[in-house]
Amino acid sequence: MTDHAGPAVAVDDLVVRYGERTAVDGLGLSVERGSVTAILGPNGAGKTTAVEVCEGLRRPTAGSVRVLGLDPQTQHARLAPRVGVMLQNGGAWSGVRAEELLRYVASLHAHPLPVSQLVELLGLGSCGRTPYRRLSGGQQQRLALAAAVIGRPELVFLDEPTSGLDPQARRAAWDLVERLRADGVTVVLTTHYLEEAEQLATQVYVIDHGRVIAQGAPADLTASRSRNSIRFEAKPGLDVASLAATLPDDHAVTEVEPGVYRVVGQLTPHTLSAVAEWLARLGILPDALAVERRTLEDVFLELTGRELRT
Amino acid sequence: MTAVTFEPKPGRRPLASMALAHAAMEARLILRNGEQLLIAIVIPLLLLVGGAESGNVVDLGSGRRIDVLTPGVLALAVLSTSFTSLAIATAFERRYGVLKRLGASPLPRSGLLLGKAMSVLAIEVGQLAVIAVVGLALGWRPSGGLAGAVASVVLIVVGTAAFASLGLLLAGTVRAEAALAAANLVYVVLLTAGAVLIPVKSYPDAMQPIVSMLPSGALAQGLRDALTGTNLGVGHVIGHVVVLTAWFAVGAVLTVRTFSWD
DSSP states (O other): OOSOOSOSEEEEEEEEEETTEEEEEEEEEEEOTTOEEEEEOOTTSSHHHHHHHHTTSSOOSEEEEEETTBOTTTTHHHHGGGEEEEOSSOOSOTTOBHHHHHHHHHTTBSSOOOHHHHHHHTTOGGGTTSBGGGSOHHHHHHHHHHHHHTTOOSEEEEESTTTTOOHHHHHHHHHHHHHHHHTTOEEEEEESOHHHHHHHOSEEEEEETTEEEEEEOHHHHHHTTOOOEEEEEOSTTOOHHHHHHTSOTTOEEEEEETTEEEEESSOOHHHHHHHHHHHHHTTOOOSEEEEEOOOHHHHHHHHHSSOSOO | OOOOOOOOOOOBOOHHHHHHHHHHHHHHHHHHOHHHHIIIIIHHHHHHHHHHHSTTSSOOOSSOHHHHHHHHHHHHHHHIIIIIIHHHHHHHHHHTTHHHHHHTSSOOHHHHHHHHHHHHHHHHHHHHHHHHHHHHHTTOOOBSHHHHHHHHHHHHHHHHHHHHHHHHHHHTTSOHHHHHHHHHHHHHHHHHHSSSSSOGGGSOTTTHHHHHHSHHHHHHHHHHHHHHTSSOSHHHHHHHHHHHHHHHHHHHHHHHHHOOOO
8 A cells, every 4th residue: 555665654844833823843753654653742732733734634834744655735635545533522513323423434435444343342332323412522532533443544643542531441442553553554643641652652752832852662762861760758848949959950859749749860879868868857757758760751841841741 | 352454445435425425414414403404394384384374464466375485485495405504514513623524534625515515405305395295285386387497496506506605604704603593593584584485576665676686585586486487588587597696606705715614
């Protein structure tokens, strides 16, 4: 099916502005064929806008975008049948029944998957005749996921595919993504769940304010700077600046939630003792104190000074 | 676990078959919707039966009441489907992201428009058949012969195009709730003041040129003329067709310029 050997998605210097606001600001992405690529970032980072440009739903203000070697704007008719799309929300008539929607989407494609098998796989059997507006949020998400893959696309864009799903449904969605990859489908997904990116993705782009701030395999991202973190719990509102002052400059201290503190940086045994001494000077015995493996969350925190899920 | 394979095998169906699938989908959704059925068929039938049986409460001009009334009810059915239903359905497709989602599907915009046109025409055929049968049962005797029948078909097709372009203009520019309200309001206003059921000649002299320039007046008066065999000269029919075509042109140009897909 491939008509060119390049990457499945190549985005270069993409800029998208809505009036005064710049949603995407010089973004670059390269998605290898057959990979699962996660675009990770907080709400408002520009993930959806970037993906919608790739889907041909939005015009870029500047920059170049090639999807399967084609221009999503000028070659949309050739591209659309080869790409599956799951929007972040909506996309269905309020009165349409779940299976009816899938049969309709299938009828636009030349070699669709059997509706019944997809319904079973995603656990939609019990609500096949339920109108869309009466489906739960999780059922709507799974239906949108099914509609994205029913046309047997080469590439699927999933915009926040598991937001609002309960753990079991999320697991089912993750299984589906893994099966897509096993069968040779390229998957691009956006998420603000770190565990989702760590679990599924072969490649992660961390984006913030419309640009890429880190990229790589999840393991490389979390291991590259071999920086772990120290986490401790004590009473809320401690003066973290005074702790930071006792530590080397490249260390950051934040109260990530009330009473939960995190120290990130090039940790050494001395860091741990400095934290313990600072607590002792304040006469505080922490409720918990632990050295933790670095996660994508820490990477994000270090790069932006902010939590992902705020 | 089922033996689903996701191995890529993309491709789209031919345009005509996608458009047909879309038309069937839209028609099913409209027929499933109680309010839409009300304005598509229940209200026209009530007006047909009520108007025929109500004596001379409302002046329908000269000629047998049922012969004057039935073409107007046919025009009302066209108005309800090609304008009101289409505007409401499309406005909510915009609101619910259906149009956006379809923008990323193999169905091109031309296929979407074709599908909508087929859905509207199919529903109209059903409405017109029911109204014609009830009209005939109430004693309607269309006169006008083949020329009248041909003129009626032309008027209905051009009238549908005119109302549909105005319906899409409304659907593509305002919020769904506003489109819903406006589409229903226009339906009621045209029904009472737009020469749909009441012949143009029964309006005050000063209003006659205005109502005959409305799309509702042109369509309904055209159908009344064609199906009562009056004013069947080519010039008269063309006059109504020109009015409807002008409305279509204005609606289409404005829709293309202003339609917002999300």
